[in-house]
Amino acid sequence: xxxxxxxxxxxxxxxxxxxxxxxxxxxxxxxxxxxxxxxxxxxxxxxxxxxxxxxxxxxxxxxxxxxxxxxxxxxxxxxxxxxxxxxxxxxxxxxxxxxxxxxxxxxxxxxxxxxxxxxxxxxxxxxxxxxxxxxxxxxxxxxxxxxxxxxxxxxxxxxxxxxxxxxxxxxxxxxxxxxxxxxxxxxxxxxxxxxxxxxxxxxxxxxxxxxxxxxxxxxxxxxxxxxxxxxxxxxxxxxxxxxxxxxxxxxxxxxxxxxxxxxxxxxxxxxxxxxxxxxxxxxxxxxxxxxxxxxxxxxxxxxxxxxxxxxxxxxxxxxxxxxxxxxxxxxxxxxxxxxxxxxxxxxxxxxxxx
Amino acid sequence: xxxxxxxxxxxxxxxxxxxxxxxxxxxxxxxxxxxxxxxxxxxxxxxxxxxxxxxxxxxxxxxxxxxxxxxxxxxxxxxxxxxxxxxxxxxxxxxxxxxxxxxxxxxxxxxxxxxxxxxxxxxxxxxxxxxxxxxxxxxxxxxxxxxxxxxxxxxxxxxxxxxxxxxxxxxxxxxxxxxxxxxxxxxxxxxxxxxxxxxxxxxxxxxxxxxxxxxxxxxxxxxxxxxxxxxxxxxxxxxxxxxxxxxxxxxxxxxxxxxxxxxxxxxxxxxxxxxxxxxxxxxxxxxxxxxxxxxxxxxxxxxxxxxxxxxxxxxxxxxxxxxxxxxxxxxxxxxxxxxxxxxxxxxxxxxxxxxxxxxxxxxxxxxxxxxxxxxxxxxxxxxxxxxxxxxxxxxxxxxxxxxxxxxxxxxxxxxxxxxxxxxxxxxxxxxxxxxxxxxxxxxxxxxxxxxxxxxxxxxxxxxxxxxxxxxxx
Numbered sequence: 074x075x076x077x078x079x080x081x082x083x084x085x086x087x088x089x090x091x092x093x094x095x096x097x098x099x100x101x102x103x104x105x106x107x108x109x110x111x112x113x114x115x116x117x118x119x120x121x122x123x124x125x126x127x128x129x130x131x132x133x134x135x136x137x138x139x140x141x142x143x144x145x146x147x148x149x150x151x152x153x154x155x156x157x158x159x160x161x162x163x164x165x166x167x168x169x170x171x172x173x174x175x176x177x178x179x180x181x182x183x184x185x186x187x188x189x190x191x192x193x194x195x196x197x198x199x200x201x202x203x204x205x206x207x208x209x210x211x212x213x214x215x216x217x218x219x220x221x222x223x224x225x226x227x228x229x230x231x232x233x234x235x236x237x238x239x240x241x242x243x244x245x246x247x248x249x250x251x252x253x254x255x256x257x258x259x260x261x262x263x264x265x266x267x268x269x270x271x272x273x274x275x276x277x278x279x280x281x282x283x284x285x286x287x288x289x290x291x292x293x294x295x296x297x298x299x300x301x302x303x304x305x306x307x308x309x310x311x312x313x314x315x316x317x318x319x320x321x322x323x324x325x326x327x328x329x330x331x332x333x334x335x336x337x338x339x340x341x342x343x344x345x346x347x348x349x350x351x352x353x354x355x356x357x358x359x360x361x362x363x364x365x366x367x368x369x370x371x372x373x374x375x376x377x378x379x380x381x382x383x384x385x386x387x388x389x390x391x392x393x394x395x396x397x398x399x400x401x402x403x404x405x406x407x408x409x410x411x412x413x414x415x416x417x418x419x420x421x422x423x424x425x426x427x
Numbered sequence: 428x429x430x431x432x433x434x435x436x437x438x439x440x441x442x443x444x445x446x447x448x449x450x451x452x453x454x455x456x457x458x459x460x461x462x463x464x465x466x467x468x469x470x471x472x473x474x475x476x477x478x479x480x481x482x483x484x485x486x487x488x489x490x491x492x493x494x495x496x497x498x499x500x501x502x503x504x505x506x507x508x509x510x511x512x513x514x515x516x517x518x519x520x521x522x523x524x525x526x527x528x529x530x531x532x533x534x535x536x537x538x539x540x541x542x543x544x545x546x547x548x549x550x551x552x553x554x555x556x557x558x559x560x561x562x563x564x565x566x567x568x569x570x571x572x573x574x575x576x577x578x579x580x581x582x583x584x585x586x587x588x589x590x591x592x593x594x595x596x597x598x599x600x601x602x603x604x605x606x607x608x609x610x611x612x613x614x615x616x617x618x619x620x621x622x623x624x625x626x627x628x629x630x631x632x633x634x635x636x637x638x639x640x641x642x643x644x645x646x647x648x649x650x651x652x653x654x655x656x657x658x659x660x661x662x663x664x665x666x667x668x669x670x671x672x673x674x675x676x677x678x679x680x681x682x683x684x685x686x687x688x689x690x691x692x693x694x695x696x697x698x699x700x701x702x703x704x705x706x707x708x709x710x711x712x713x714x715x716x717x718x719x720x721x722x723x724x725x726x727x728x729x730x731x732x733x734x735x736x737x738x739x740x741x742x743x744x745x746x747x748x749x750x751x752x753x754x755x756x757x758x759x760x761x762x763x764x765x766x767x768x769x770x771x772x773x774x775x776x777x778x779x780x781x782x783x784x785x786x787x788x789x790x791x792x793x794x795x796x797x798x799x800x801x802x803x804x805x806x807x808x809x810x811x812x813x814x815x816x817x818x819x820x821x822x823x824x825x826x827x828x829x830x831x832x833x834x835x836x837x838x839x840x841x842x843x844x845x846x847x848x849x850x851x852x853x854x855x856x857x858x859x860x861x862x863x864x865x866x867x868x869x870x871x872x873x874x875x876x877x878x879x880x881x882x883x884x885x886x887x888x889x890x891x892x893x894x895x896x897x898x899x900x
Binding site for chain 1: 626630634638728731739740781787789
C-alpha cells in the first residue's frame, strides 16, 4: 500500500513498507533516518502543548503491557493521542491474561474489538513475533524480554543526532562515524543494549560494551562474530571502555542479579563499574551520558553524573514521544495486512516481511 | 495380509552382515523367501540413488504421550508415524502420565497398541513397541522403581527421560541393579542447575535473540559424572551398562570417545536434528548445519549470509537439549562416522499445536521427528557428510546392539518373517501438517522437501506402512 494521507499540518509521510516494528535489526540506515526525520517534523508540529494531529484519527491503538512500565507506556499513549488515535491500555493484571488466556487469543480478541495498532511489552523474548501471523494490523514491540526495545534505540539515536549535530559545512549526512559510544551495565539482560547495538553500529559508531564477566556472557562471541558485519568491542575493563568515549550509556542493575549468583553486591558493582565523575575523567571532556531508565542512582550511575552537564537522560524521555509518533504514523501508513486467522501460528517460514 | 513382494534390482543395505550393493529380495506370505546379492550383468545399472531396501529401522528414543496427553500423540498415531518414517521397532520413554513403572503399565501399552491396530485399516499390521521403565517411582528421583518386576514384564531397560537421573546415589544403584538384571540404564545427561529457564544453546544466537543460554557444560558435566559413576560401578558389577541419549555437544562426545577407548560398557546416540540443524534455526535460518560453517569448520554469520529466511522464535525449533552451534552439529556427525555414537535416535517428542503456539520461552521442548529422520540423514548423505551404509546402520544394527539381548527380530534371514523398509532416494516428499501422521506437527522442517520417500515398511511379515503412491501390493 502506498503512503497514507499525511493528515494536517502539512506532514506528508514518506513511503514506508514495514507493517511492524519488532526490532531495528531489519531497518536500513535510510529507513532509520526517515523515522528520525518524521519524528523531528512531528516534534515541531506538536510543539504547542495540547496540539493534536489527525494522522491516526479513528484508529484504535491498544497498548498491551505484560510487564510494568512507566515511561514507555506513557510516551506511547501520549504519542498516539497526539496523532488523534483512540487509545486503550491493557495491563496483564487487569485482563483475562491472569485467567490463563493465551497471547494469541488475547490478540485475536483485541483485533475483533477493533484494534488496528498493537503496542506490546512482554517479559518473554520474541513474544511479539507470534503476532504478525494472526493479526491484520500493525505491531510495535514495546520491549520483549532481554531481546529488543526498538523504539528506545531509535529514541537514543534521535537524541544523539540532536546532541551531536554534524559539523557546519560538512557535506556528509549525519552519522556517528568517528564517535565512540560505551554501553556499561547489565548487558546480558538488556533489550535496550541489544537494539542499540544495531542502530549505533548502523550509524557508524565505534561501540564498546562493558559489564562484569557474568553479565557479559555471549557478548564476547557476538563481538567477535559481528552480525551482518556490524562489529563492536566487548570488555570487562571499564576504563578501557570509557577511554575517550563521546557517549556513555548506562544500564540498570537489578537486585535480582545478586540472588541469581551473578554479582556479589550492588556496592561492589558501584565501586567497580558505576559511572562516576572520577571515572569519566578518562572519557572525552564533552562526554554525553544516557540512561534508558529507570535509574538506580548511586549504583550504575552517580547522582551528580545523572544530573550533570553532559546528561541527556531527561531529553531521552522527552524524545520518546516524537519517535513513537513517527513509528505509529509510519507503520499505519504501510497499511493493514490480510485479516488474520487463516494462518496458523508457527507456520511463519518464509513469512511476513515484518 | 499375506504379503508377497518381489524386490528385484534394488540397492540392498544389510548392516548386520556388512553387505551393501545391488540385490534382490523375495517375500512370500510375509516370510522372507530369498535374499541375494546381484553381480556382474545382473547388477548393471543399479546404484544407491534409487530404491533402497534395508532392515526396518529401530528407534531407541520415542515419546507417544499415551496415557496422559493424547492430544499430542496416541499409541495409534505414533505407530502410524513411526511406520511412515520406516521404523519397525520403537522404544517408548516412560515419561507418560502416569509414568511407566509397573508390569501392568507395560501390558497396558501392548493392549493399547493391539486396540489401535484392531481399529485401524485391516491390512496394516503393528510395529514392535518396546518400553523403557522408569528408574524411580513417579520419576521423582527418590526411590527405585520396581525394576525387577519391570524387567520380568519385558522392558528394554530403564530411563528417567524428560529429565536426568538427578541423584548420583540413585544412578549408582540403578546401574548396579539393572546390571544384575542384564539391562541398560539410559540417561538424559543434563546438569539442570545450569539450565534453569534456559532457552537456547549459549553463544552467538542466544545472545542476539536475548534467549537465556543453555551451556554446553550442562551436558558435559552430567556426562562426566555419569562416566565416573559407571567406571566405579562396573568394577563390581560387570553387567552394568549405560546408554547416554541425545548427545549434542563436542565436549560430551569427546568424553564418551575416551571412555569407550578405556573399554567402558558405554553407548550413546545422537538425534537427526542435532546433527543436521543448528541454533541458527532459532533466528530464522533454514540451512543445514554443514552449510553453516566455513572451510575451516567455523560458524558463518547468518546475518551476513542472508541465511535468515524464516521468522525467528519458531517454537518448533525449541528442544531439549537445544539445537547447538554448527560446530557441535559437526561433532555429532563425526561421532557417528567414527562410531563414538552407536545410533541415531529420533527423540520424537510430539506436542499439541495449542501447546506450542505460545511465546518461545513458555513453549514445551520437543521436535516431532520420527517421520523426518530418514530424510534428514539422507540430506547428510547427499552432502557427503555420512555414508549411506553408516546412516542405515545407525538406524538398524546400531540401536539393536544397544538393546542387546536375544529378543531381536532378525532381518534378511530366510524362512523368517520379513522385517524391512523400502525407500526411494529418487522420490521426495514435502513435510506438511497433512503429510505427518503424527499428531505432533511441531516440526521445524514443515514446508521442506526431503528425499527418500518410504514406500513400504514391513514388520513381522506384515505391512505397517505403505505409501499411497504405490497402492496395494
